[in-house]
Amino acid sequence: MSVLRLFLFHFSSDYMKRIIVFLILILTSAVVTAQDLEEKLLNWMEANSKEQLSARLVQIKKKYTNSPTPIFLEAFLENDGARSVSLYKSLTEKYPKSKLAENAMIKVGQYHFMTESYFSARKFFEKFIDKYPKSKFIPKAKYFSALCLLASDNPKKAEKALKKYVRQIKEEPYHSLAQKELDILTGQKEAGDISESYNLQPEPVQQKSTLSDNGKYTIQVGAFSSQANAIRLKELMQEDTFQITIVPKIINNRKLYLVWVGSFTSQSAARSNGKNISERYGIKFRVVKK
Known part of the structure; x- marks a missing residue:
């Protein structure tokens, strides 16, 4: 009887071990698959136009x-900014451990910042x-959290946050931008050019099907005397599928930094996309010749 019990014990032990290993493999595979899918989605979104993405949405x-x-x-x-934010929020609540949840929460904070809801924006960044x-988005989140204090007319707290930021965060362009904001806030420099500390050359990006390399028209979404403000807007809009470029120009004897979005062969195409951008981000635009 004792031999039988010993046999059954070993049999049961081996059997359970196999089950446990099998379950671990399944669960690990599921996690990897989910992470791979999210990474593929981000890469796919980067490589395709919104028209191509929309065509696959129902299938996905x-x-x-x-x-x-x-x-x-x-x-x-989604072109409606408020509805887009609502979807991003639902994602962060339903799938908080997803890599996409990190991306989504940053976008919620950016939307509130662009619509000048600085209290709500800072709450999400914090x-x-x-x-x-x-997260790789920590430099961006901490930078915009400090900017929310600055934009909310809370200079003492903003100065403290920016000083801490430049000590801890060295990633560009945020370190240079934060240092610039701090210098202006403490009266060490006037608002203006920061090109010595940050290279403004636009990053090479893949042109999407809605763009043309030889397009004569573009969408202007901002004109700033402060280069830092132009870069800030570019960073806020970085998720869009259009190339965003900062163009320095002298207008009426003033140096301005223009924020241009996309390159289009016709005014109507530029205007149509400009309306979508305006609805999405709540900002004004104009179609201009390059």
């Missing part, structure tokens, strides 16, 4: 029903910093 919704992927894509494609301390 059907295929990935229990995934943050379709929510993120729908939010990205929540992000607390929740995702190792």
